[in-house]
Amino acid sequence: MQDLNSHLESLRARYRKYFFEVAENVDLQIQALKPPELSSDVFGRFANPSLGRNWQNKVLNYLCSSLLQTQKEKLSKMNSLRNSSKCIGCGACCRFACSEFSPDELAQKAQNGDNYASQFLSVFVPYDNISTVRKIFPEYLDLLIQNGEKKYYFYHCPKVTADNKCPEYDSRPQICKDFPDNPLSFLPLSCGFTSWKLQSEDICLKLNAETEVLNFYIAKIKETQK
Numbered sequence: 398m399q400d401l402n403s404h405l406e407s408l409r410a411r412y413r414k415y416f417f418e419v420a421e422n423v424d425l426q427i428q429a430l431k432p433p434e435l436s437s438d439v440f441g442r443f444a445n446p447s448l449g450r451n452w453q454n455k456v457l458n459y460l461c462s463s464l465l466q467t468q469k470e471k472l473s474k475m476n477s478l479r480n481s482s483k484c485i486g487c488g489a490c491c492r493f494a495c496s497e498f499s500p501d502e503l504a505q506k507a508q509n510g511d512n513y514a515s516q517f518l519s520v521f522v523p524y525d526n527i528s529t530v531r532k533i534f535p536e537y538l539d540l541l542i543q544n545g546e547k548k549y550y551f552y553h554c555p556k557v558t559a560d561n562k563c564p565e566y567d568s569r570p571q572i573c574k575d576f577p578d579n580p581l582s583f584l585p586l587s588c589g590f591t592s593w594k595l596q597s598e599d600i601c602l603k604l605n606a607e608t609e610v611l612n613f614y615i616a617k618i619k620e621t622q623k
């Protein structure tokens with residue numbers, strides 16, 4: 398893989414490209430459903446019932462079914478690709494967990510019913526100093542420092558053994574079983590899921606672009622119909 402900074406730039410550029418492609422395609426589909434008598438765009442305020450309102454409803458149907466379809470197809474493709482990769486037991490994800498939340502903030506979230514925060518705290522404890530973190534995944538630490546406006550907190554699991562074994566492997570928490578769950582996250586360079594990440598990135602970028610564009614249209618049309 399390129400260095401992480403170039404890779405991040407590449408992800409951003411590919412996302413922009415997909416976003417504009419999707420927006421253009423959705424607009425074409427909306428125009429194809431438009432009755433020729435209408436001059437307004439799809440965000441017009443139409444009486445109910447009216448030709449315009451009927452068009453908006455057809456567009457909403459198209460947008461909602463596309464949203465469901467796109468999510469289903471892409472998640473299934475990413476899952477099937479993920480099944481062809483496997484953990485090679487390098488232990489890096491047990492020794493390097495990063496969160497934008499401090500231990501106190503996570504505890505507060507867990508108390509408020511956040512299941513992820515609760516699981517996270519049941520597994521990970523904070524590092525005392527950043528020098529140990531740097532030894533595990535220096536490239537990622539540098540990326541966060543260079544690009545991050547946010548503060549990050551680093552954690553590790555005290556249970557992982559020196560030879561990278563999980564003493565509770567069969568009953569490990571779901572967050573451990575699910576890692577990695579997002580191909581757009583940066584994985585430790587030693588991770589056995591790297592090829593899955595690289596194969597799935599574009600699928601995930603397209604999915605995110607489609608979801609953003611479709612949700613924008615759905616929300617805006619619903620707003621005009623209030």
Ligand code: SF4
Nearest residue numbers: 491554557563569573
């Ligand atoms: S519980 Fe096991 S799998 Fe999860 S972080 Fe700890 S050692 Fe790793």
Ligand code: SF4
Nearest residue numbers: 484485488490588589
């Ligand atoms: S970083 Fe990847 S390969 Fe290494 S232990 Fe975690 S999931 Fe397995």
